[in-house]
Amino acid sequence: MTKYVMGLATAFLGSMGFALLFHVRREKLLLASLGGLLAWVVYLLAGYWSDQDVVRYFASAVVLTVYGEMMARVVKCPATLFIITAAVPLIPGGSLYHTMKFFMEGNFNACSVQGLNTVLLAVSIAVGILFPSSIFQLYQKIRMSRKKA
Numbered sequence: 001m002t003k004y005v006m007g008l009a010t011a012f013l014g015s016m017g018f019a020l021l022f023h024v025r026r027e028k029l030l031l032a033s034l035g036g037l038l039a040w041v042v043y044l045l046a047g048y049w050s051d052q053d054v055v056r057y058f059a060s061a062v063v064l065t066v067y068g069e070m071m072a073r074v075v076k077c078p079a080t081l082f083i084i085t086a087a088v089p090l091i092p093g094g095s096l097y098h099t100m101k102f103f104m105e106g107n108f109n110a111c112s113v114q115g116l117n118t119v120l121l122a123v124s125i126a127v128g129i130l131f132p133s134s135i136f137q138l139y140q141k142i143r144m145s146r147k148k149a
Helices: 002-021 026-046 053-075 079-090 093-105 108-148
Strands: none
Touching: 002 026, 002 079, 026 053, 026 079, 053 079, 053 108, 079 108, 093 108
């Protein structure tokens, strides 16, 4: 149980750290940090449905993007502010570390397997962000075209 609480706390604080690094204003800081917490909650809950990290990362990226797009409309600021800070806990740093470790040890078979896994995680995050963002933008364009007509 403490492992999950620590993971959630570090996801929140990591997102907050990046929000501070990007000079997010004080009134939006909590909302941006909550996105990272939400992303990690979804990652953990997706573990009940799938034991594959790629699926868990994709589900988290989709949810954090929907959260970011909704918050952008609520507080009237760019969605990237929320999406980027919320995606910080999902960065596959551990997987990349193991890839480099295997490479430095000369274990090229394990390096290639771990490297492929790292690339798949990064792609699943990217596609998980791209898919809902595209839908939101398409919806906005349709809505704007209807207003003009």
